[in-house]
Amino acid sequence: MSFSTHITDVPDDQVAITCDNVTISYGSFEAVKSVFLEVPRGKVTAFIGPSGCGKSTVLRCFNRMNDLIPSFSLKGRIIYEGQDLYEPKVDPVEVRRRIGMVFQRPNPFPKSIYENIAFGARINGYTGDMDELVERSLRRAAVWDECKDKLQESGYSLSGGQQQRLCIARTIATQPDVILMDEPCSALDPISTLKVEETMHELKKEFTIVIVTHNMQQAVRVSDMTAFYNADAVEGGSGKVGYLVEFDETANIFNNPKQQSTQEYVSGRFG
Amino acid sequence: MTFSSPNFSTTSLHRKPGLLRNRANGAMTALAATFATIAVLPLIFVIAYVLIKGISVLSPSIFFELPPPPGLDGGGIGNALIGTLVVTLISCVFAVPVGVGGGIYLAEFSQGNKFAEFVRFGTNVLAGVPSIIAGVFIYGLVVSTRVIFGNSYSAVAGGLALAVLMLPTIIKTTDEGLKLVPQELRWGALGVGASTFVTTMKVVLPAAVAPIATGVVLAIARSAGETAPLIFTALFSPFWPEGIFKPLATMSVLIFNFAIMPYEAQITLAWAASFVLVVMILGMNIFARWISGFAQR
Numbered sequence: 001m002s003f004s005t006h007i008t009d010v011p012d013d014q015v016a017i018t019c020d021n022v023t024i025s026y027g028s029f030e031a032v033k034s035v036f037l038e039v040p041r042g043k044v045t046a047f048i049g050p051s052g053c054g055k056s057t058v059l060r061c062f063n064r065m066n067d068l069i070p071s072f073s074l075k076g077r078i079i080y081e082g083q084d085l086y087e088p089k090v091d092p093v094e095v096r097r098r099i100g101m102v103f104q105r106p107n108p109f110p111k112s113i114y115e116n117i118a119f120g121a122r123i124n125g126y127t128g129d130m131d132e133l134v135e136r137s138l139r140r141a142a143v144w145d146e147c148k149d150k151l152q153e154s155g156y157s158l159s160g161g162q163q164q165r166l167c168i169a170r171t172i173a174t175q176p177d178v179i180l181m182d183e184p185c186s187a188l189d190p191i192s193t194l195k196v197e198e199t200m201h202e203l204k205k206e207f208t209i210v211i212v213t214h215n216m217q218q219a220v221r222v223s224d225m226t227a228f229y230n231a232d233a234v235e236g237g238s239g240k241v242g243y244l245v246e247f248d249e250t251a252n253i254f255n256n257p258k259q260q261s262t263q264e265y266v267s268g269r270f271g
Numbered sequence: 272m273t274f275s276s277p278n279f280s281t282t283s284l285h286r287k288p289g290l291l292r293n294r295a296n297g298a299m300t301a302l303a304a305t306f307a308t309i310a311v312l313p314l315i316f317v318i319a320y321v322l323i324k325g326i327s328v329l330s331p332s333i334f335f336e337l338p339p340p341p342g343l344d345g346g347g348i349g350n351a352l353i354g355t356l357v358v359t360l361i362s363c364v365f366a367v368p369v370g371v372g373g374g375i376y377l378a379e380f381s382q383g384n385k386f387a388e389f390v391r392f393g394t395n396v397l398a399g400v401p402s403i404i405a406g407v408f409i410y411g412l413v414v415s416t417r418v419i420f421g422n423s424y425s426a427v428a429g430g431l432a433l434a435v436l437m438l439p440t441i442i443k444t445t446d447e448g449l450k451l452v453p454q455e456l457r458w459g460a461l462g463v464g465a466s467t468f469v470t471t472m473k474v475v476l477p478a479a480v481a482p483i484a485t486g487v488v489l490a491i492a493r494s495a496g497e498t499a500p501l502i503f504t505a506l507f508s509p510f511w512p513e514g515i516f517k518p519l520a521t522m523s524v525l526i527f528n529f530a531i532m533p534y535e536a537q538i539t540l541a542w543a544a545s546f547v548l549v550v551m552i553l554g555m556n557i558f559a560r561w562i563s564g565f566a567q568r
Binding site for chain 2: 063070119174
């Protein structure tokens with residue numbers, strides 16, 4: 001049933017995050033099973049697949065966001081910088097400072113635009129020129145021109161697309177190593193989506209980016225590598241269990257996939 | 272089965288007041304409006320009645336004078352006014368930290384465990400406990416045992432009794448207010464590497480400050496008018512307050528004591544104090560509405 005590809009031709013120092021036989025469960029229900037994956041450093045990796053296949057679940061494990069769900073449990077290892085993220089001694093707060101996250105819906109803090117950026121930097125112990133950091137972060141997220149004249153206004157005064165780029169700026173202001181994006185454009189219109197994608201192209205020069213998307217064109221446009229997840233009904237169970245079908249360069253996934261189900265999904269025959 | 276549609280081109284679209292549905296509609300609206308009016312009438316009558324009864328002594332001076340000795344005229348309710356403020360302040364000192372802290376635990380840290388369920392259930396029960404029970408409880412715990420530096424009846428004991436009454440309201444509104452804060456906001460803060468403590472203090476709590484403040488003010492408004500818990504705890508005093516460890520006068524107990532006295536001056540003062548108390552509580556409620564107005568903006 002499940003088939004996982006283990007990428008072995010990526011040198012170790014080029015790998016940002018490794019999933020080693022990861023199985024994620026909520027209570028007794030297995031959401032994703034046996035994922036082997038190596039997220040390359042300094043590239044954009046896209047997770048695609050039908051709803052309920054566990055791509056967001058896997059993403060949220062990379063910075064231990066799933067810890068907030070009481071019934072969550074994980075088997076296997078997720079290795080970042082040679083450390084298993086789920087070792088008991090690991091502090092999730094430290095993990096999240098290195099691995100930032102942008103969420104599905106824009107979620108600026110109910111503070112000024114300036115404070116939205118400064119908040120994360122301050123709690124991360126940033127002591128440099130805050131004005132400069134705010135400007136630099138907003139510039140890199142391509143939202144500076146739209147809010148340079150109203151930095152003291154509420155983050156809510158921006159449009160949805162601007163808010164999402166503000167959230168990206170907020171994440172990069174903390175100077176993380178990896179940025180996770182969970183369907184960052186699903187609540188945005190096409191123009192805003194395009195702007196966020198341009199932002200991503202800029203960001204991948206400095207950050208490793210992992211993005212979950214339902215939009216296959218988006219995966220083609222922004223990503224270097226693509227992982228295709230699928231879900232199968234379990235025998236005797238009620239739900240579906242997700243698994244990684246294929247992980248390869250984006251061009252190969254979309255033009256020359258090795259798996260039948262990948263071919264069917266990217267050509268729009270299901271999902 | 273055929274359905275013959277009326278000839279729409281010839282029927283007028285104008286409203287016909289004579290139709291049964293339109294008349295029934297009007298009648299029901301009038302009935303609902305009547306009941307709504309009756310619902311607010313008691314408030315208007317109470318305010319008007321206490322105003323009429325107490326207006327003869329209602330002047331700025333009553334806020335600054337002591338009640339007259341029995342048999343004499345004049346005087347005021349200055350000591351009771353200060354006493355109510357002092358007792359309410361003391362009750363806030365106890366109830367606000369415990370209530371807000373408890374609410375934060377329930378909403379942010381308990382993750383719905385058995386203990387949290389128990390606390391929520393207990394809070395609901397406490398909200399229904401008659402106020403006199405709170406008074407007797409503090410009497411038994413604090414007053415009769417003289418645990419507060421050997422003092423029996425005192426403002427602190429009164430404040431504690433009121434705090435017991437305020438707690439459920441504050442815990443509940445804090446809990447509910449925090450639950451209204453979108454989950455995404457917590458994710459956002461945690462996602463930039465904030466600890467749960469910083470997330471709660473710097474992001475979640477400021478977003479819920481309006482409902483929490485509203486709850487605190489409503490709790491104060493409720494407890495400020497309580498009489499029963501104060502009779503056993505703060506007692507009464509015809510003099511100016513002598514400190515928080517001594518008995519003192521409060522508005523509600525003053526009303527209770529003076530209204531049943533056989534002296535005209537005291538009875539009128541009780542009416543005047545009633546009016547002041549009702550207006551104070553009304554003012555608190557309006558203030559609470561004003562605070563919660565911020566949340567909608």
